[in-house]
Amino acid sequence: MSPAEFILVHYHEISLKGRNRPRFIRLLADNLLQATADLGVTRAQRLPGRIVLHPGSETSWDAIATRVARVCGVSNFSRVLRSPLDLEAIKTTLAEEVARHPFTSFRVTAKRGFKAFPLTSQELNREVGAFIQARTGARVDLEHPELIAYIEILPREALCYVGKLKGPGGLPVGMSGVVVALLSGGVDSPVAAFRMMKRGCRVIFVHFHSHPFLSRASQDEARALVARLTQYQYRSRLYLVPFGELQRQVVLSVRAPYRVIAYRRFMARIAERIARLQGATALVTGESLGQVASQTLHNLAVIEGAVELPVLRPLIGMDKEEITAQAQAIGTFAVSILPDEDCCQLFTPRDPAVRSTLEELEKAESVLDVDGLVAAALKGAELQEFAFPPGVLGPAAASLPASPTSAPAPVPPGP
Known part of the structure; x- marks a missing residue:
C-alpha cells in the first residue's frame, strides 16, 4: 500500500462501555495488530470512535482486509487516504480513491468532527459531490447510490474513503473472560x-x-x-x-x-x-x-x-x-x-x-x-x-x- 493509504476501523459495541471503554479499545487495537502481525502493519492509532492501522509499503490491501474482517469487535473498515484540511486537496484525494471503482451513481457523506473547519458537512457534500460528478459524469443518488464516498474531518487532517467492509461486530476477544x-x-x-x-x-x-x-x-x-x-x-x-x-x-x-x-x-x-x-x-x-x-x-x-x-x-x-x-x-x-x-x-x-x-x-x-x-x-x-x-x-x-x-x-x- 502507498504511504498515503491507511485502514480505518470503526468498532462495534465498545462505544457503549462507559468508563471501561479505553481498556476495551486498547484490547481491540492489540487484537488488530496480532491479526496482521505478519503483514507489515506497524501501528494501531487510537482516535475517537475509530482505530487507524498503519500498513507498510509492501502490505497487501486484500490480505489485510481478509484478516481485519475476522477481528471480533470490528463493525466496519475501509481503505482510506489522508488529506490536508483544504477543500481542493480533499476533492482531489477523494476523486483519486473514487477512480478505483466502477459506478454510475454516488453519494458523498461528510462528517465534520472538527467543528472549526470552515464548511459544514452539507456544504462539503455539495462541493465535493459536484467535483466528482463533473469528473465522472455519474449521477447523484442520495437514496440508493452504487457508491458512497466518505469524508471525515479531524483536527489535523481529513480522511477520504469509498465504501465500508463489514466486520463480525460484537466485542474484542479477551474482553469477557x-x-x-x-x-x-x-x-x-x-x-x-x-x-x-x-x-x-x-x-x-x-x-x-x-x-x-x-x-x-x-x-x-x-x-x-x-x-x-x-x-x-x-x-x-x-x-x-x-x-x-x-x-x-x-x-x-x-x-x-x-x-x-x-x-x-x-x-x-x-x-x-x-x-x-x-x-x-x-x-x-x-x-x-x-x-x-x-x-x-x-x-x-x-x-x-x-x-x-x-x-x-x-x-x-x-x-x-x-x-x-x-x-x-x-x-x-x-x-x-x-x-x-x-x-x-x-x-x-x-x-x-x-x-x-x-x-x-x-x-x-x-x-x-x-x-x-x-x-x-x-x-x-x-x-x-x-x-x-x-x-x-x-x-x-x-x-x-x-x-x-x-x-x-x-x-x-x-x-
Whole structure:
C-alpha cells in the first residue's frame, strides 16, 4: 500500500462501555495488530470512535482486509487516504480513491468532527459531490447510490474513503473472560465457540475421542477446527481427552437408555475440571434444543446437573439451517463434514431416553467410581497449542492464561 493509504476501523459495541471503554479499545487495537502481525502493519492509532492501522509499503490491501474482517469487535473498515484540511486537496484525494471503482451513481457523506473547519458537512457534500460528478459524469443518488464516498474531518487532517467492509461486530476477544468449549467433530460446536468469541470470550477447547477403540480421525478433525477458529482469537488450547475406556465402564454399569446422558455428564465433569485449571468461568456446548434425543429440556437439565459452573449454549434457539449457514461463513463447515469416527458413535444405544431425571442418572452412576474415571481421563489428556499467524506472538497473546508446564495435562483439583 502507498504511504498515503491507511485502514480505518470503526468498532462495534465498545462505544457503549462507559468508563471501561479505553481498556476495551486498547484490547481491540492489540487484537488488530496480532491479526496482521505478519503483514507489515506497524501501528494501531487510537482516535475517537475509530482505530487507524498503519500498513507498510509492501502490505497487501486484500490480505489485510481478509484478516481485519475476522477481528471480533470490528463493525466496519475501509481503505482510506489522508488529506490536508483544504477543500481542493480533499476533492482531489477523494476523486483519486473514487477512480478505483466502477459506478454510475454516488453519494458523498461528510462528517465534520472538527467543528472549526470552515464548511459544514452539507456544504462539503455539495462541493465535493459536484467535483466528482463533473469528473465522472455519474449521477447523484442520495437514496440508493452504487457508491458512497466518505469524508471525515479531524483536527489535523481529513480522511477520504469509498465504501465500508463489514466486520463480525460484537466485542474484542479477551474482553469477557475465558470459557471452555466442548468440541465435537460436527457442525454445531465450532459455531458455538465462535459465537462466544464474538461476545468477547477467549475459548479453550476440549475434544473427547475413543482411540484406540476408534481411529484418530476425530482428533485430526478437532485440530483442523481449532486451527481454523484460532484465526478469530490468535492463541488457542486444545485438550484431547481419551474417552473410550470411560464409555466402556458406563456400558457395563448403566442401562442403555441412559448411557448417552451419562456420557454427556462425564464430559461436562471433565471439562469443568479443565476449566478450573485454566481459570475459565463457564462451559460452552453446541446443543440446540430438540435437535437430538439428548438435547431435550429434561436431558439438558440432567446433564447440567453434573457440574457447578454455568453451561452456556449459544445455539439453543437456532435451527440446523441457521447453524450451517454460520459454519459456512466462518470457514468451519468444510472441515466439520469430513468423515471421522466421533466418540459418540462408540457404544451408542439404539433408543436413548428423551425424558431422563437427575435422580435416575445419579442412581445409575452410583455404581461407578465417578471421580476415578474423571481422573483417569484427565491423566491421559494431551494438550496442544495453536497460534495465528503461525509462529507470531503479538500483544493479544497476553490474555491467554499461563500454560500448564507438563503434558499430558495434570489432574486439576475438583470443585
